[in-house]
Amino acid sequence: MKELVIISGKGGTGKTSLMASFAFLAEGKVLCDADVDAADLHLITSPRVIEHHEFESGHKAVINSEKCTECGLCRELCRWNAISEEFRVDPIECEGCGVCYYFCPAEAIDFPLNNSGEWFISETRFGPMVHARLHIAEENSGKLVTLVRQEAKRLAEKENLDLILTDGPPGVGCPVIASMGGANAVVIVSEPTVSGIHDMERVVELASFFKVPAMVCVNKFDLNLDSSREIEKFAKDKGLDFLGNIPFDNAFTEAMVQGKTIFEYDGRSEVGEAVRQVWKNVIDRI
Amino acid sequence: MIISIASGKGGTGKTTVATNLALSLGEGVQLLDCDVEEPNAGLFVQPAFEKTETITTPVPEVDEKKCTLCGKCGEICQFKAIVVIGKTVLTFHELCHSCGGCMAVCPEGAISEKGRELGIIEVGHRNGLEFVHGKLRVGEAMSPPLIKKVRSFTDPRKLTIIDAPPGTSCPVIEAMKGADFVLLVTEPTPFGLHDLKLAAGALEILEIPHGLVINKSDLGDEKVKDYARAEGLPILMEIPFDRRIAEAYSRGESIVEVMPEWKGRFVKLYESIKDIVG
Numbered sequence: 141m142k143e144l145v146i147i148s149g150k151g152g153t154g155k156t157s158l159m160a161s162f163a164f165l166a167e168g169k170v171l172c173d174a175d176v177d178a179a180d181l182h183l184i185t186s187p188r189v190i191e192h193h194e195f196e197s198g199h200k201a202v203i204n205s206e207k208c209t210e211c212g213l214c215r216e217l218c219r220w221n222a223i224s225e226e227f228r229v230d231p232i233e234c235e236g237c238g239v240c241y242y243f244c245p246a247e248a249i250d251f252p253l254n255n256s257g258e259w260f261i262s263e264t265r266f267g268p269m270v271h272a273r274l275h276i277a278e279e280n281s282g283k284l285v286t287l288v289r290q291e292a293k294r295l296a297e298k299e300n301l302d303l304i305l306t307d308g309p310p311g312v313g314c315p316v317i318a319s320m321g322g323a324n325a326v327v328i329v330s331e332p333t334v335s336g337i338h339d340m341e342r343v344v345e346l347a348s349f350f351k352v353p354a355m356v357c358v359n360k361f362d363l364n365l366d367s368s369r370e371i372e373k374f375a376k377d378k379g380l381d382f383l384g385n386i387p388f389d390n391a392f393t394e395a396m397v398q399g400k401t402i403f404e405y406d407g408r409s410e411v412g413e414a415v416r417q418v419w420k421n422v423i424d425r426i
Numbered sequence: 427m428i429i430s431i432a433s434g435k436g437g438t439g440k441t442t443v444a445t446n447l448a449l450s451l452g453e454g455v456q457l458l459d460c461d462v463e464e465p466n467a468g469l470f471v472q473p474a475f476e477k478t479e480t481i482t483t484p485v486p487e488v489d490e491k492k493c494t495l496c497g498k499c500g501e502i503c504q505f506k507a508i509v510v511i512g513k514t515v516l517t518f519h520e521l522c523h524s525c526g527g528c529m530a531v532c533p534e535g536a537i538s539e540k541g542r543e544l545g546i547i548e549v550g551h552r553n554g555l556e557f558v559h560g561k562l563r564v565g566e567a568m569s570p571p572l573i574k575k576v577r578s579f580t581d582p583r584k585l586t587i588i589d590a591p592p593g594t595s596c597p598v599i600e601a602m603k604g605a606d607f608v609l610l611v612t613e614p615t616p617f618g619l620h621d622l623k624l625a626a627g628a629l630e631i632l633e634i635p636h637g638l639v640i641n642k643s644d645l646g647d648e649k650v651k652d653y654a655r656a657e658g659l660p661i662l663m664e665i666p667f668d669r670r671i672a673e674a675y676s677r678g679e680s681i682v683e684v685m686p687e688w689k690g691r692f693v694k695l696y697e698s699i700k701d702i703v704g
Contacts, residue, residue, distance in 0.1 A: 149464055151592040152437010156617065177595040178434050178624060180617040199504065219525055232599060232631070237525030238504050274595055276627045281595045282567065310436040310592050311463035314567035334678035335441065335466035342464065342564055349565045363669075364676035388672075390645060396615055397647050 141296055142324040142426050143289070143304040145174070145352075149339030151310035153331045154359040157392045157402070158415065159307040160184040163266040164401040165419045169303035171264065172292035173271040174285045174319040176257065181307050184399055187262030187269050195257035195272065195287065197280040198236040201229045207248035214240035214249065232277055257284050261295065268295055282318035285309070289319070312346045320346070325353045325426060327383070331360050332367035340371065344378060354380050355425060357418050361385035383421045386414045428586040429699060430605035430634075434621030436592035438611045439641035439665065444589040445470040446681050450692035453554035456584045460601035461591040462545060462560035462572045469678050473550035473557040481560070481575050482541025483568070485519040486528050492536035499528035499537065520567065544572045549579065556584065573600040585696075594624045602629070606703050608636040609662070609695075614646035619653060626659065635702055639695070642667040660702065663695050 146159045159181060163171055173181040201222070203214070208227050215223045218240055222233035229240075241251040256279065259272035270292040274281050292304050308319040308326070320326050326347050330340040340356065347354040356375040361368040368385055375382040387410065395405035402412050431444040441459075445467050448457040459467040486499070486508055493515055500509040507522035508515065519542045529537040545562040560576040562569050569591070577600075580586050590601035602608050608629055612622040622638075629636045638654055643664035654661050665671070665681075674684040682689045 150437060150466070151435065151464075177593040178436075178621040180435070180620055183616045183620055217526070217530060232603070235523055235525060236504055237523055237527055238502065239525050239527040239530060242502050242527065242531065276594050276624055277596075277599050277631055279596045281593075311461075311569075312564055313463045313562060313569045313597065315595075316463075317565075317567050331676075333676040334469045335464075336676075338466060338469060339464040345564045360672075363672055367676060393615055393645050396617060399616065 141293070141302055141304065143293070143306060144422065144426065145306040145308045145320050145323045145326045146329060147308035147316060147320065147326050147343055148310060148329045149312065149343035150331070150336050153329045153336060154392065155329050156180045156307055157396060158329055158359065159305065160401045161403065161415045162305055162419055164403045165416065166303060166305060168301045169267055169305050170292045170296040170299070170301055171266060171269040172288055172304055172306040173269070174288055174306050175309040176272045176274045176284045176288065176315065177281050177309070179271055179273060182271055184396065184401060185264040185266060185269055186399060187260065187264045187271065189260045189262045191261040193259050194255055195259055195284055196253045196255050197283050198254050198256065199238060199251045200231050200234045200236055200254045201238070201240050202250045202252065203227050203229055204248045204250060207246050209246045209248070211245060213243055213245065217243055236279070256280055259284065259288055259291065261291065267301070268299060270295060282314040285315050285318035312342050316346065317350070320352050321350055323352050325355055327422060328354055328356045330356055330358050330371050332358055332364040332371060337367060337371060341374070344380065355383050355422065356380055357383035357386065359386045360388040362387045381425050384414065384418045386418060387411055427703060428580065428588065428605040430588040430590050430602045430608045431611060432590040432598060432602055432608055432625055433592060433611045434594055434625035435612070435618055438613045438618060440611050441466045441470065441589055442641070442675060442681065443609065443611050443639050444587055446688065447692050447696060448555055448587050449680055449682055450689045451585065451696055454584055455587060456556035456558065456579070456581055457587045457589065458576050458579060459559035459589045460573045460576050461589055462562045462569050462576065463591060465559045465561055467589045468557065468559050470680050471552050471555065471557050473552040475548045475550035477549040479547045481544045481547055481572055483524045483544050483571050484526070484539035485522040485524065485542045486517055486537045487540045488515050488517065489536045489538070492534045494534055496533065498531045498533065502527040502531045524571070544568065547575060569597045570600045573597055594628050599628065599632070602634065603632055605634055607699050608634050609639055609699070610636055611639045611641055612650055613642050614640060614648070614650040618646070619650050622650065623653070626657065637662045637699070637702065639663045639665065641665045662698050663691065
C-alpha cells in the first residue's frame with residue numbers, strides 16, 4: 141500500500157483542487173483529508189457520512205470556585221497566563237499541561253478530557269474517504285491529522301485498496317509534520333510567485349528532514365514563465381521528480397463552484413490534459 | 427491600534443492586503459508577519475534588516491547525579507516529553523511544551539532548563555515602516571511561542587498590522603487575540619466561504635470586531651456576499667481579479683507600486699476600520 145500526500149507550503153496554490161482531480165483519475169484508493177483545521181475537500185467530494193466519531197484529545201484545567209482558596213499558586217506556576225485574577229481558566233490560553241491541577245493544595249482544579257473535534261468515515265463517488273473537523277480555536281491538530289491518516293490506512297487494508305491519497309495542510313509546522321511522516325511520497329503543488337517559490341523551498345527542506353521523497357509540479361505556470369523554469373530547475377538540482385506544469389485556468393474555480401472536479405466540469409479542457417499528464421508522471425514514479 | 431489580517435483559507439491574499447495596507451500608510455506603522463511557518467510579507471516589503479535574534483523555548487535537562495529515578499517528572503508531563511525507563515530518564519525535547527512542570531515537581535532539584543531553538547526573528551525598516559517577522563526552524567513543530575515572540579514587538583504608539591497564518595487553530599488564534607480589529611480576506615468561492623465561516627466563528631469566540639476584503643471579487647459566485655449581508659459583516663474592500671496584479675505579485679511587486687491609484691483605496695480601508703473601532 142502506498143500513501144501520497146499533497147502539500148504546498150503556501151496556501152491557495154491549488155492543492156485541494158488538484159487532489160480532487162487525482163481522486164477522479166486514481167483507481168482503487170482511499171481519500172484522506174488531513175487539512176483538519178480548514179478542510180475543504182468534502183466540498184467537491186460530497187461525502188455521505190457512514191461513521192461519525194468524537195475526537196477527544198488533551199485536557200483543560202477548570203477551577204472549582206467553591207473549593208478554591210485563592211492562594212495564587214496556580215497563577216504563579218502557569219506559564220500561559222491562562223488563569224485570571226478571579227481564578228478562572230481561559231480555555232483558549234490553557235495549554236493543557238496540568239501543572240496547576242497537580243500542585244493545587246486545595247484540590248480545587250479539575251482536568252477533564254477535552255472534546256476538540258470530530259472525524260468521519262464516508263462514502264464518495266470516488267471511493268471511501270476519511271475526514272475530520274477540528275473545533276474552532278482548538279489545539280492538537282497534529283494528533284487529529286495522525287488519527288485520520290491511521291484510520292485511512294486501516295480502511296485501505298480492510299477494503300483491500302492499494303493507494304491512499306491525502307490532502308495535506310499548508311505551512312511547515314505541526315500539522316504538516318504529522319501529515320507526511322511515514323508517507324511514501326509528497327506531491328508539492330507550487331506556483332510561480334516569489335512566495336510560492338520561497339514556501340516550496342521550505343517544504344522541500346522539511347520533506348528531506350523527515351526523509352520523505354518529494355515530487356514537484358507547478359500550478360498556474362503561465363503567470364510567470366521565468367519563475368516556473370526556476371522551480372523546475374530547483375527541483376531537478378535537488379534530485380526531485382518534476383511532474384510538470386499546469387496552466388492558469390479559471391475553469392478550476394468554476395468547477396469548484398459547481399462542486400465538481402475539473403474533469404467532471406469539462407472532460408476535454410487543456411488544463412485537464414495537463415493534470416492527466418502530471419498524474420501519469422506520479423503513477424510512473426510510485 | 428492592532429489590525430490583524432486573517433482568512434481561514436490560505437492563498438486568499440492576506441499578505442497582499444497586509445503589505446499594501448502597511449506600504450500605503452508607511453510612517454508610524456509596524457508590520458508584524460506572524461505567519462512564521464511561511465513568512466512572505468518580507469518578500470514584498472523588502473526591508474533593510476538591522477537585527478536577527480535566535481528564539482528558543484525552555485526544555486528540561488536532567489542532572490543524572492541528582493536524579494533518583496522516582497518518575498514524578500514522567501507522571502506530570504502531559505506530552506510524553508520526559509519519562510523514566512529502567513535506570514535512565516529520557517527527554518524528548520521536540521515534544522516538550524515548556525510548561526516547567528517536571529522541573530517544579532522534581533524533589534531532588536535535578537532538572538534545569540536549556541533552550542530548544544524555535545527559529546529566528548528579524549527586525550528591519552523600509553522608510554518609516556517598521557517590519558518584524560519570525561521564521562520557524564524547518565523541522566520545528568510548535569509555532570505559537572514564536573508567534574508570541576513576534577507579537578512582543580508590538581509598539582502601542584504605532585499602528586500595528588499583523589499578517590496571520592491560515593487556518594483556525596492555535597497559531598491563528600495567537601496571531602488574532604488582543605487585536606482591535608480583524609480583517610478577513612476571502613475569495614468568492616465555496617472553499618473561501620467555508621473557511622471564512624470558520625474564521626468568523628473564531629472571532630465570535632474571541633469577541634473581536636471584523637470585516638471583509640473580497641479578493642478576486644469578480645470570479646466565483648455571490649454566496650460570500652450573501653453570507654456577509656446575512657451576518658451583518660461589512661465588506662470593506664473588493665479587489666477584482668486582474669492578471670496585472672497576479673503577475674506583479676508573482677514578481678514580488680506590490681499592488682500600490684504597480685497601480686498607484688490603489689494607495690488611496692488602502693488608506694480609505696484604514697479609515698473605515700478606524701470608524702468601526704471608534
